[in-house]
Amino acid sequence: MKDLKRSVNFFSDKITDFEAKLCRFGEAIAAVSRLEEENVALKKEVSLLNDRVNNMERHSRQNNIEVQNFSYKSGENSVDVVYKIGFSLGVQVDPHSVDYVTRVPTTIKDKHKNIVVRFTSKYKRDDFLAAYRKKRLAMGVTHAGLVMANVAEKVFLGEHLTLANKIIFKQARTLAREKGYKYVWTQSGNVLVRRNDASRIIHVLSEADLSRL
Structure with a gap:
């Protein structure tokens, strides 16, 4: 009877220990589940923040155009570049309609830096792009760049x-x-x-x- 009692007490302790471990295991699972829910919520929040930042950046660029494949010349006048492109497109560019012009880095190796032009209004930007698209259509250019005589070859203009x-x-x-x-x-x-x-x-x-x- 004594041996049986010791055995029962031994297994009882083991069961109690197992129950405690099982309880801790359940708590760990619950904690992981909470972390997963928090992770999903954080991902959604980050996604919303990214969308908000992207929309703010998009809004800040609404007056801009980006010029690609325009070769750089030492000592170039950035604003003069806009005048030349405008002349080629048949658009007279008012000096007061251009806010600023700058070259920006590109990730493509051995390629000239793109030119970003900021107009003083979205309407002036849209008129400039419309003239570019009209000329491309008139010349039958679809995917290739637009050749501008005495200005540049295969120039691409688009929204920034x-x-x-x-x-x-x-x-x-x-x-x-x-x-x-x-x-x-x-x-x-x-x-x-x-x-x-x-x-x-x-x-x-x-x-x-x-x-x-």
Whole structure:
């Protein structure tokens, strides 16, 4: 009876110990679950903050255009570059309509720095871009750069997109070619896609939107 009593007490202690460990294990699982929920909430918050920052950057660039593939010349006058491009496009640029002009770094090796032009109003920026698109259409230029006699060769003009929207725009163009979409363009810093003239316009805000094309 004594041996049996010792055995019962021994296993009782083991069970009690196991229950305590099981309780701690349950608490650990609950803590991990809370951390996972917090992590999901933080990811959503970061995503919202990123969207907010991207929208603020997009708004701050609404008066800008970005000029690509314009070769740099020592001692160049940045504002004079805008005048030359405007003359080639048939647009007379009022000196008071240009806020500032600057070269910005590019991630592409051995490529000239892009030129960012900030106009004093979005309407003047839009008129400049409209003249560029009109000339491209008149010359039958679609994807290649626009040749500007005595100015530059294969120059690209476009909206000054945020880094996030540049990535989305590039991905959208690649996907559009694969999926047979006819149009991919930007408007007010946003990326828009359209399969053909009769289809609806799709507003691409994120990579998730691209997956639904």
